[in-house]
Amino acid sequence: MTDTPIAEMSFEAAMKALESVVGQLERGDVELEASIALYERGAELKKHCEKKLGEAQEKVAAITLDSDGNPAGLTPVEGL
Known part of the structure; x- marks a missing residue:
């Protein structure tokens, strides 16, 4: 396990840590x-990953495209 607080982890680091946790639990060789x-x-970790994904989805949704399919600007997203 890492000493990094979950709230400070990137999405990728949290996913890797979550995969490690799941692997340990699936092996069943850990005491109760x-x-x-x-x-x-x-x-x-799951909650943190879901939050990070939600934030990314909001950022992507805030990008608007012009008639040529090019980014025309950004729409402010509340809280970001």
Whole structure:
């Protein structure tokens, strides 16, 4: 596990950490208490990834295209 707080992780780092958590849980060789902690971390990582994806979708949706299909400008997205 990394010491980086989840809130500071990039999407890619959080996905990699989540994949690691899932792998450990699937192997089933982790003690019960550690499994619970891993599950909780996995839930937080999933939540963080969903948030990052939502932010990216909002940014992409804010781009408008002109009649030639070129970016015409950006529409401000609330909260960004």
